[in-house]
Amino acid sequence: MAFWKYFLIRVAVFVPLFIVFLILQLGAIFSAIAAALIAFCISYLFFRPQRDAAAAAMRSAVSPEARRERAKRKVTDGDIEDSLVAENPEVTINSAQKPAKPEDRAGQIPKDFLAN
Incomplete structure (x- = not known):
């Protein structure tokens, strides 16, 4: 949120x-360059707390520590299967069973497909 707040402040400047x-007829390219430089200077001088908060938000989003934390919280397929088996003891998972090949199922239409 801090990043977007700082971004909007810079755009508003x-x-x-x-x-x-543009009204002073400096041309579009020169107007963009001059406005960007002046907006940078103004935001650098007057919006330090917002800039620091945006930098901290970006740092926390891409830092190696944040990646490790997200990886710890990530739910894996194995975790889901384990919770399913724990909650329903009658359910079994056969990991040795391989999925059917597409050519084995060629020409077969599911029975519930035709039932309208």
Whole structure:
């Protein structure tokens, strides 16, 4: 959220400057460059807390520690199967059974497909 807040602040500074430079007939490219530089300077000088919060949010999203934490919380297929078997003792999972090959099922229409 902090990243998007800082992004919107920068856009809110950039757009009026860009429009002012276009009104002054500086050209679209020069207006964009000048507005970007001035918006950068303004945001660097006056929006430090928001910039620091955005940097912390980005750091926590891409850091190796955050990746490890997400990996710990990730639910795997094995966890789901284990909870299913624990909750329903009559259910068994045969991991040695291989799925049917598509050519083995060629020409077969499921019975419930035709029942309307």
